[in-house]
Amino acid sequence: MNRRIKNIFVIVIAAVTLGLAVATVVAPKKAYSENENRYLEDFPELTFDNVKDASFMKDTENYVSDHFILRDVFMTIKTVYERATGRNRINNIYMCRDGYYIEEYPALVNTDRIEAALKRLAEKCETADIRAVLVPTAVYINSDKLPKTAKNDDQKADIDRLTSDLSKCFETASENGKRSVAFTDVTEALLAAKDSGQLYYKLDHHWTTLGAYTAYKEIAKSFGFEPLGMGQFARKTVSTSFKGSFYSKVNDLSAKPDSIEIFESDRLRLTVDYPDKKLKTDTLYAEEYLSKKDQYSYFLNNQNPLVEIVNGNAGSDRVLAVVKDSYANCLVPFLAEHFSKIIVFDTRFYRESVTEYINANGVTDVLFLYNMYTIDTDTGISGIK
Amino acid sequence: MVFSSLFFYFLYLPLFLALYFLLPKRCRNYVLLAFSLVFYAWGEPVYVLLMLGMTFSDFMLGRLMHRFDKDNGKRRLCLILSVVIDLSCLAFFKYAGFLVGTVSGLTGTKIPFMEIALPIGISFFTFQTMSYTIDLYRREVSVETNYAEYLMYVSMFPQLIAGPIVRYKTVKQELHERVIRTDDVVDGAIRFIYGLLKKVLLANRLGPLFDDAVAAADPSLAFAWLGAVSFTLQLYLDFSAYSDMAIGLGKILGFKFNENFNYPLSAVSVTDFWRRWHISLSSWFRDYVYIPLGGNRCKVPRQIFNLAVVWFLTGLWHGASWNYVLWGVYYGVLLCLEKFVYGKYLEKAPKFIKHLYLCFIVVVGFTVFAIEDFSRLLPYLGSMFTASGGFAGKDILFYLQNYGFVLVVSAVVSLPVYPLLKEKLEKAGQGTQRAAGIAYAVVFGILFIVAASYMVADTYNPFLYFRF
Numbered sequence: 027m028n029r030r031i032k033n034i035f036v037i038v039i040a041a042v043t044l045g046l047a048v049a050t051v052v053a054p055k056k057a058y059s060e061n062e063n064r065y066l067e068d069f070p071e072l073t074f075d076n077v078k079d080a081s082f083m084k085d086t087e088n089y090v091s092d093h094f095i096l097r098d099v100f101m102t103i104k105t106v107y108e109r110a111t112g113r114n115r116i117n118n119i120y121m122c123r124d125g126y127y128i129e130e131y132p133a134l135v136n137t138d139r140i141e142a143a144l145k146r147l148a149e150k151c152e153t154a155d156i157r158a159v160l161v162p163t164a165v166y167i168n169s170d171k172l173p174k175t176a177k178n179d180d181q182k183a184d185i186d187r188l189t190s191d192l193s194k195c196f197e198t199a200s201e202n203g204k205r206s207v208a209f210t211d212v213t214e215a216l217l218a219a220k221d222s223g224q225l226y227y228k229l230d231h232h233w234t235t236l237g238a239y240t241a242y243k244e245i246a247k248s249f250g251f252e253p254l255g256m257g258q259f260a261r262k263t264v265s266t267s268f269k270g271s272f273y274s275k276v277n278d279l280s281a282k283p284d285s286i287e288i289f290e291s292d293r294l295r296l297t298v299d300y301p302d303k304k305l306k307t308d309t310l311y312a313e314e315y316l317s318k319k320d321q322y323s324y325f326l327n328n329q330n331p332l333v334e335i336v337n338g339n340a341g342s343d344r345v346l347a348v349v350k351d352s353y354a355n356c357l358v359p360f361l362a363e364h365f366s367k368i369i370v371f372d373t374r375f376y377r378e379s380v381t382e383y384i385n386a387n388g389v390t391d392v393l394f395l396y397n398m399y400t401i402d403t404d405t406g407i408s409g410i411k
Numbered sequence: 412m413v414f415s416s417l418f419f420y421f422l423y424l425p426l427f428l429a430l431y432f433l434l435p436k437r438c439r440n441y442v443l444l445a446f447s448l449v450f451y452a453w454g455e456p457v458y459v460l461l462m463l464g465m466t467f468s469d470f471m472l473g474r475l476m477h478r479f480d481k482d483n484g485k486r487r488l489c490l491i492l493s494v495v496i497d498l499s500c501l502a503f504f505k506y507a508g509f510l511v512g513t514v515s516g517l518t519g520t521k522i523p524f525m526e527i528a529l530p531i532g533i534s535f536f537t538f539q540t541m542s543y544t545i546d547l548y549r550r551e552v553s554v555e556t557n558y559a560e561y562l563m564y565v566s567m568f569p570q571l572i573a574g575p576i577v578r579y580k581t582v583k584q585e586l587h588e589r590v591i592r593t594d595d596v597v598d599g600a601i602r603f604i605y606g607l608l609k610k611v612l613l614a615n616r617l618g619p620l621f622d623d624a625v626a627a628a629d630p631s632l633a634f635a636w637l638g639a640v641s642f643t644l645q646l647y648l649d650f651s652a653y654s655d656m657a658i659g660l661g662k663i664l665g666f667k668f669n670e671n672f673n674y675p676l677s678a679v680s681v682t683d684f685w686r687r688w689h690i691s692l693s694s695w696f697r698d699y700v701y702i703p704l705g706g707n708r709c710k711v712p713r714q715i716f717n718l719a720v721v722w723f724l725t726g727l728w729h730g731a732s733w734n735y736v737l738w739g740v741y742y743g744v745l746l747c748l749e750k751f752v753y754g755k756y757l758e759k760a761p762k763f764i765k766h767l768y769l770c771f772i773v774v775v776g777f778t779v780f781a782i783e784d785f786s787r788l789l790p791y792l793g794s795m796f797t798a799s800g801g802f803a804g805k806d807i808l809f810y811l812q813n814y815g816f817v818l819v820v821s822a823v824v825s826l827p828v829y830p831l832l833k834e835k836l837e838k839a840g841q842g843t844q845r846a847a848g849i850a851y852a853v854v855f856g857i858l859f860i861v862a863a864s865y866m867v868a869d870t871y872n873p874f875l876y877f878r879f
Contacts, residue, residue, distance in 0.1 A: 027601075027848040029594070035852040036600045039859055046863070047421040083453045087418040091867065094417055100864035107861045111816040115809075175812040177805060 049095040060319035066092040101277035117275040122171040127272035131165040133179035143410040148199040150381035156207040158394040164226035210248040212241035230270020242360035259289035268321040295338035325355035331375035340366040344390040351400040373409030412453040450568040458530040477554035493544040509731035532572035543579040569660035573653035575671035575691035589665030599662025606655025611862040614649035629800035644821040674827045679765035
């Protein structure tokens with residue numbers, strides 16, 4: 027570079043730097059980042075103690091980065107650059123065929139915690155039948171969409187290991203009372219159905235309503251019900267603009283959003299009670315989330331310690347308790363067809379004992395349902411007691 | 412605070428430069444001092460006091476030494492006091508835990524000990540302040556009479572936390588009176604940006620590769636070597652990027668710091684490597700330890716002893732753990748071998764063989780350097796040399812795909828490709844030179860934006876599973 031180019035270069039860089047700095051300082055601040063699903067840092071309080079233990083400084087740095095101007099645009103630049111330089115994994119998300127994002131699967135590390143929770147559930151429930159479902163994620167079902175160079179641990183092996191580790195405990199629990207405790211396999215059904223439609227969202231870590239329906243058929247059978255056929259529902263698209271959690275992690279503005287559909291049924295006569303929200307409705311869906319970023323919360327109104335669903339038109343008088351992660355949220359509408367009452371627990375927030383509730387409230391059946399990713403990381407597992 | 416953080420680059424630095432250049436000239440040293448102290452206090456507020464104490468003691472001892480100008484005994488006493496105080500502080504804050512751990516490991520007894528956080532940059536500023544009293548004793552510099560300026564020399568934020576180790580005599584003139592030329596400011600800014608890009612776009616990106624390799628239960632031979640090579644590049648780029656940024660900032664402010672790296676990975680022997688790697692440290696040990704011990708002007712056994720001392724200390728300087736000592740001793744042994752055994756044969760070998768030899772040594776050396784825990788280091792070396800984890804797994808494809816680009820660019824930047832291009836260009840016509848200059852500026856400008864996006868992204872942490 028000759029002198030003139032050097033001077034111009036430095037002036038431009040300095041101007042850009044100053045421009046961004048000033049814009050960051052003067053721009054109005056947001057309190058919440060929808061894309062990241064978290065509250066942004068407030069400007070820290072300046073006190074002697076805060077300075078002494080350096081928390082003031084740390085918080086100031088966080089404040090600046092949280093409120094940096096054009097943050098989302100910079101995220102996109104980074105993603106575009108990474109893809110252009112050959113990366114196929116960004117923030118642990120693989121860029122897959124047909125516009126799919128799929129999260130890298132690391133082998134379970136908390137096997138003991140998971141098995142202990144399932145044992146507690148099996149042993150403490152006295153009379154209810156239990157079905158445990160370990161839902162494989164897209165990394166296994168859609169493995170043909172992953173790039174060839176992707177590295178993932180074997181999710182199926184983990185499912186098989188948990189299943190065999192617990193088989194003894196489940197058998198014992200089944201013998202003690204006149205009830206049955208067993209795993210229900212949905213992996214085969216999902217694999218068989220994967221070419222018939224989209225079972226997982228492209229930009230989110232959840233399964234689609236079709237994925238849940240596919241598993242529902244197996245789960246219903248394992249509870250002794252005849253599953254309803256596809257023709258008995260009216261499929262309806264409720265959103266075409268869903269950009270889920272993987273989208274937030276990758277931040278490529280050009281990604282095509284997912285659609286969300288529901289399987290409508292005219293058979294249900296519902297009363298849905300959210301005691302924590304002091305809300306009673308007649309629907310399993312929460313319309314307001316469709317206009318927000320977090321659209322999956324449309325199903326079962328986001329997160330609740332306990333939801334009580336009564337169907338006045340169910341084919342049985344059985345009562346189901348569901349201990350689950352968010353995968354169950356779009357599955358519950360199908361189960362509501364068969365059970366007169368369903369109690370859905372979120373053991374991250376439900377502080378009492380789930381098993382005591384089950385034993386004391388005439389629950390006849392229990393569904394334990396987690397996907398293989400959150401089962402390892404979710405804190406709710408420890409809340410099963 | 413680190414140079415590659417959003418806060419430093421976009422807020423702290425512009426504010427500092429604005430005050431530095433807009434306030435009257437006589438305020439400059441105070442602005443620099445104030446910003447340096449805040450910079451240091453940013454991560455470790457309490458340790459500012461330690462730095463103030465150490466610099467004050469050396470400053471006072473320097474003045475005493477000056478007062479007892481004629482009395483060599485007292486001058487020597489001042490020097491000894493200074494060195495003892497400095498080294499005790501360093502020993503206490505950096506090595507106490509290590510010593511206690513080693514002693515209790517050897518004797519099998521548990522010694523109660525409270526962990527102390529390491530004061531950032533203590534190894535650097537201790538060596539800086541020591542260079543002053545030693546040089547003063549040797550009458551190589553004159554006494555400093557203004558404590559604020561002395562403190563500013565030691566605490567100057569451009570080189571405070573990661574070097575280069577600037578000696579007092581190098582910058583003495585500039586501490587009091589410096590001329591700032593526009594061309595220097597521009598060159599310094601470019602040097603700083605170059606360092607920033609190196610750090611953010613290369614060094615930081617390479618990091619996870621080696622972490623993954625170490626975390627893998629039993630990496631394949633190919634993966635283990637790829638990890639080790641990646642770490643070598645990362646360490647060089649990270650460290651030299653800091654020096655680039657320090658030298659660049661210094662230039663903007665009117666200081667001329669010495670170069671700290673000279674393409675060490677292009678060296679052709681261990682001796683050559685250490686002339687190019689962290690020059691300010693190796694020359695510090697040369698001038699203040701090796702030569703005073705007699706250097707190489709004595710018999711071979713004594714020379715070997717001198718080398719052993721220097722390399723033991725060099726290793727230890729890098730960290731309070733035995734792997735650093737091992738790393739230092741490794742180089743001591745190799746230097747002895749080159750010096751006394753096979754150096755003359757090596758010289759005759761073709762250049763690429765020599766370079767390969769050096770790269771092998773450096774990569775293995777940095778593997779030892781990188782893994783503090785011997786129970787992890789030994790299996791890792793096992794993977795590298797005995798293929799205990801097989802020769803290559805499927806993983807390697809993933810890492811080549813995801814890190815191939817940054818590895819190649821890092822290698823190109825680590826080797827003297829740029830000086831070569833520059834030389835070629837200088838022979839080309841004016842039109843070509845101009846075009847190349849513009850292309851260079853445009854590419855750097857784009858990369859600057861990408862680097863900024865990484866600086867934003869590094870702090871971007873979606874918290875997505877809280878709400879499923």
